[in-house]
Amino acid sequence: MGRLRRSRTHHARRDVHRAARTRVRVKDLDQIQDDMTPLSRAKLEKQPIDEDKPGLGQHYCVECSKYCETDLALKTHQKSKVHKRRLKELREPAYTIAESERAAGLGVDNRQRGVEEVVKRMEGMEGVSAAESVASGSGSGSAQSA
Numbered sequence: 001m002g003r004l005r006r007s008r009t010h011h012a013r014r015d016v017h018r019a020a021r022t023r024v025r026v027k028d029l030d031q032i033q034d035d036m037t038p039l040s041r042a043k044l045e046k047q048p049i050d051e052d053k054p055g056l057g058q059h060y061c062v063e064c065s066k067y068c069e070t071d072l073a074l075k076t077h078q079k080s081k082v083h084k085r086r087l088k089e090l091r092e093p094a095y096t097i098a099e100s101e102r103a104a105g106l107g108v109d110n111r112q113r114g115v116e117e118v119v120k121r122m123e124g125m126e127g128v129s130a131a132e133s134v135a136s137g138s139g140s141g142s143a144q145s146a
Helices: 012-020 029-035 038-045 071-078 081-091 097-104 115-145
Strands: none
């Protein structure tokens, strides 16, 4: 008669396990741009010897926030595609809070305009232009008669 139960009923745990696995987190671009200021950069490039960091903390790439074992490894990293890609990303300015608020529509008046408001505005503009033409017409007429 065959099997009555479904096979592989526990496969969903695999995805949960993968999602919960800790990954090596690197700094975000705005944090790296803060580190690229001249004072911070000098401090990061000349760090004291630390036995817990790779290469005793002496070979650090500020743009990628990455430690290298040797000076040769650092120079090789700086020629790599990963480093060049990060430099390209850092050329753009950091995403600011003000920019995020503008994207959400908080800093700009984006409300829907009704037809009545548009008509009033157009009538106001026509009234101003008519007044300007009357003023310019009477001003030029008095200049001609004088």
